[in-house]
Amino acid sequence: MSPPDHAPYPDAPADRDRWILERRPPRNPLDPRRPYAFLVESEPGPSGGPAVDVATIFLTNRECPWRCLMCDLWRDTLEETxxxxxxxxxxxxxLDRMPGLVPERSELKLYNAGSFFDPRAIPPSEYPGVARLAAPFRGTIVECHPSALGRRALEFRDLLGKPLEVAMGLETVHPEVLERLNKRLTLDGFRRASRFLAEHGMSLRVFILVRPPWLTEAEGLEWAKRSLDFAFDCGAAVCSLIPTRGGNGAMEALAASGDYAPPSLASLEAATEYGLSLGAGRVFADLWGVEAIPRCPSCSAARVERLRVMNATQQAPPPVACPDCG
Incomplete structure (x- = not known):
């Protein structure tokens, strides 16, 4: 039986886990020997350098043990190792299906819908084989929950022998909202993880949510800006701004209770422009699923194009003026 949509979001972490799990739609069927997606992206290089191709592979693996409120990535995971x-x-x-890719001028991004250094998701016995495949690339990017960093990250770094960047979800520096996201993360914990990366020669990429639950549009933008400040103060080389989206059942329940609404394109633009103005590192707006953001027929196409230009050039073009939405 489906849970009642009006059931309030709980206060205790264990109760939150159950509340989130009860609202899940089915996960997608996957082959454990095939990635569920892969593509070649392009990112501007550090410090205004030339663009770099990024071979991005979305690995199929066991689901992350954390039950983050906003996460929909579990839909492309398995229930076993x-x-x-x-x-x-x-x-x-x-990699065999990325024709034209030149590894020596490219980076390899291995995202696994969780934590690369969670041994139940990516067994450490896989590290040598993956490191050999990554060897021709300029560098490798993986993702990980801050609490899962440790000796396995150092082991993989040493096997690579080339730059390793770790992407971590900060989500928001709003302390009450961060706690309610059920991520089991504190700002002090994030800062400690950032120091660990810096002390061991690994760079940091940060995921930030634009307008997580329980925030108004204006608050969502303000806390995205504060989160960018915090991330760069922690030494981030890259910040990726993710418009908070639905699709996992829990977010739809919060939307029904009035506790969640997606950000506007204008807020995503403003947060991206603010991040670029800091000049502290690269800033990207995540445009995956951007069509789900509420749209103004008069200006949405122009706003999406402006975001694409900001991603590609790390410069903010003139703002979009719209007589309908302002």
């Missing part, structure tokens, strides 16, 4: 050799096989499969 992959068989031996599967992660290297997925990586090779994707």
């Amino acid at each position: 992959v068989p031996p050799g599967a992660i290297a096989e997925q990586t090779r499969y994707a």
